[in-house]
Amino acid sequence: MASTADIKNGVVLSIDGQLWSVIEFQHVKPGKGGAFVRTKLKNVVSGKVVDRTYNAGAKIEIENVDRRDFSYLYADGDGYVFMDTSDYDQITVPGTVVGDAANFMLENQAVTIALNNGNPLYVELPASVVLEITYTEPGLQGDRSTGGTKPATVQTGYEIQVPLFLETGTRVKVDTRDGSYLGRVND
Structure with missing residues (x-):
């Protein structure tokens, strides 16, 4: 068992059977009363963020989380092989x-x-990936103005919104956090 003195950013705590990563922490020593530690925790699985306060010296359970680099190989039924x-x-x-x-x-x-x-x-991807558009409706002449978008299916089968002038076979950069179009990739 560790104590609140061991809390640092990035440390993973086990609280009520769930894993929480420390995003922020602050040791507070008020003029009156006992010292305490104010933390902001993020659930490792669901991403939920909560604030939690501990009395100084309270016992906490620190978990070992190993982040390693893998290469994605293929999908196998309901699982993915890395x-x-x-x-x-x-x-x-x-x-x-x-x-x-x-x-x-x-x-x-x-x-x-x-x-x-x-x-x-959890699986963490790079901030952006390059994917090829496998299907999109052709843009009409005059649809080259800014602001318009249309749906496009990329090679993974996911559908994103792209500008009207893009065609099937174009390689695009996609944000992995929200699936938004970032730009065209010229080979």
């Missing part, structure tokens, strides 16, 4: 853990997976 780039071990991560990241993963893409006692917690 290979550890350091020792070439393969792991299968359930679709529920991968979540929306599956919309932006291509074979052999580098990802970071957070592991706790060998169990995958």
Whole structure:
């Protein structure tokens, strides 16, 4: 068991059976009364953010979370197979853990997976990826003005909104956090 003196940014705590990452912390020593630690915690799985206050010296449970680089290999039923780039071990991560990241993963893409006692917690992608548009309606002449968008399906099967002038076969940069179009990629 650790105490509140061990709290630092990035440390993962186990609270009521759930894992919470410390985003911010502040040791407070008021003029009157006992010292305390004010923290802002983010749930590792759901992403929910909460504020929590601990009395100074309170016992807390720190968990070991190992973030390692993996390469995405292929989808296998309801799971996704990744290979550890350091020792070439393969792991299968359930679709529920991968979540929306599956919309932006291509074979052999580098990802970071957070592991706790060998169990995958979440998959982290780069901030943006380059994907090819596999289908979109053709733009009409005169639709080249700014501001207009249309749906386009990328090679992973995910649908994004792109400007009207883009055509099937165009490679685009996509933000992995919200699926927004960032720009065209010229080869």
